[in-house]
Amino acid sequence: MFKHLFKLIWNKKKQNSLLITEMLISFMVMFAVFTLIVNYYRNYNTPMGFTYNHVWAVNYDDHQQFKNTDSLTLYYETLRKTIKSMPQIVEVSFAGGNIPFSDNTNSTGFTYKGHQISRINNYKVGAGYKDVFDMNVLEGRWFNSGDKAAAHRPVVINETLKNELFGNGRALGQIIGDRDKEKGKLQIIGVVQDMKDKGDYYKAGRAIFNPIDTGAFRYIGQMVIKVTPNADAAFESRLYKTLTNYMKTASVEIVHLPSMRQDVNKSTVIPMVILLTVAGFLIINVALGLFGVLWYNINKRKGEIGLRRAIGASGNAVSGQIVAESLVLASLSLIVGAFFAVQFPLLHVFDLAAGVYITAIILAIVFIYLLVLVCSLYPGRQAAAIYPAVALHEE
């Protein structure tokens, strides 16, 4: 039966070549769309790893000049204490520019046992950072004041990086080499749960947390503050006054993390909606086209179908044949399409998990089959309704 169908299609390969190309390109489009959707969906389903509901960020751009590092540290330490003493403030921490939901990324790399590991998100954090975001420490501990005396610079890493480096082994106390040789070695003192800090649709990636050292205040321009739920706009304007009165030479901006999260998610969702609209339009276009061409082909084959009916084929058998032929056509293009699509997980294009690609391939195949099935059902029914007498008479 299938051999017969293939033979039928093969004999008309020239007429069908355009249909096959069309299905092939539709498959590739759907593959791309599903890859994105599956990837975003998987990321969306992983836990956030931190809280941000009552967190504010302060961006300041201070131009104060200091004679030495001690007065610099003292200046900012006094500021921190002033803010901390306000009643609505739960915790304060200075931070590098890449605070959660900002569009700022700072990455680093280091060597471990001769392996070069790169693209690690590098966070500069103060001691209070953990409590501002309610981060979960899975192993070891967060930074404390005793760390300044340590022989190696202490760092905290996240779960992803730990699994990549040590698997199930022990991460605590391990020494890793900094890329910058002069700065010496780093010692892991804690492992924290992954923080999905680039938005709901992006996974956490590798991360390493470095404590802010005294000289860092020269270029750091961010503070993260956890406030109590009753902190309102009136309090915010009071906080603002306090900040600008203290940092006379700075421009200050207060932003709320929930609204930053919305913005960052929007920058993922809006292009996605545009893409889906365009893809949806292309698919409607293709569906209408397939439908039209199949329908026309049935009309052209009236004679052949009439003959089959005359020698005893049932209506269902005829419509079944039409549908099966279309599905064989689809299979031909899907085989070619799948061959190209499989290269993505094999060659590790775009650094996505293989599972994402494979799910996307399966979804795209199912989608194209459904599309072709839907488009061929009506022409098939029409073919079944052909009366042998009428059809043969026309001939």
Place this chain on the structure above:
Amino acid sequence: MLKNYFKIAIAVLRRRKFFTFISLFGISFTLTILMVATAFINNLVSPGYPDTKRDRSLYITLIEFTSNKGWLNRSGSSYYFLTHYAGTLKTAEKIGIASRAHSSNAYVNNKKLVIDIKYTNQAYWDIAEFQFTEGKPYNQAQINQAQRVAVISERTKLDYFGDVPTVVGKYIEADNIQYRVIGVVKSVPVSSEVFYGNMYLPYTVSKSDYRDHGYQGPYSAILLAPTVADVPKMRNEYQQMVPKIPIPDKDFDHIYSNADTYFGGQVRQLAGSGSKSGMGVFIAGAGLLTLLFLLLPTINLVNINITRIMERSSEIGVRKAFGASSKTLVYQFIVENIILTAIGGLIGVILSILVLHFINSLALIKDLTLSLNLTVLFYSLLACLFFGLLSGVYPAWRMSRLNVVTALKAQ
């Protein structure tokens, strides 16, 4: 003859209404999407408010340091760099300098406002033709005295002062400092990087030290040439000067700073680096994307056209039997197809106007209004023609090779 083809085309279109619908649907929606995209790009390329002198301006937005070790440092320029080096250009008539918009907060009646502050020099107001709804820009004397005067946008006026007739002379507070409002301008969308701001202040009141002799900073410059013809000369002059600028930092061994057209500057930020403008990469990428996008509707249209033409094989057979050459027939079918795409294009234009209206009303980017102007329409017409030819040529060729006998027998 053409009138005849037109009549035939209309008759054919009306015969198979379903196929006509599919074709028109495909053509009009494809063109709508292309036109909306062109409207976006057109907004970037062609002069618009307040940058009406864009065709005789060049923009210096970035400065880049590289070293052979692979280090790269890219940022805006400092005020010192722009006045000290770009300021020496002989061709440039005026040099407007403005900082990146910097966000700051203001609190009015316990409501928080975000105010994006931009520091500018005086020439900036001569180059950019801002529409002042009241007041005027600050002058050189006010800049020299570092007076705390501000030009604000209509949006800020509404947000900060409410719906009042005049605000000139009133005070606005940002960063806990009072500025006296001396002018109000029509708002600029945030996508127009060099011109967007909610509050414009003299550079001399900026908190960062504009006298700093480093090269990097938040500023960018607009160079205005006396005439459009002088623009290439001005660009050459700048290009020849940059390699002679001493490199301040020992870690780096190359310095790149370019005077680009507005669009060129945008592309450089996206795709360029070092001495590469990124224009080739951008055009190739955008072209490839457009082609890929056009591929599906085109193949679809070709499919439908073939079906349609094969249906008319008897007509073709008769015409051939009476001596019509293949060339005439191909010509006829292409003309018919172009008529079809023209109708689709017309529907597409109407749809685009609706879609653009919808996008504008959504206000995805504040103060940005997209419109279909003559340039966009011209490009759409071109796309329409291309589309019509692309989807018409192959079916017409297939048809013209049809054997007379087979064609007649099909009936």
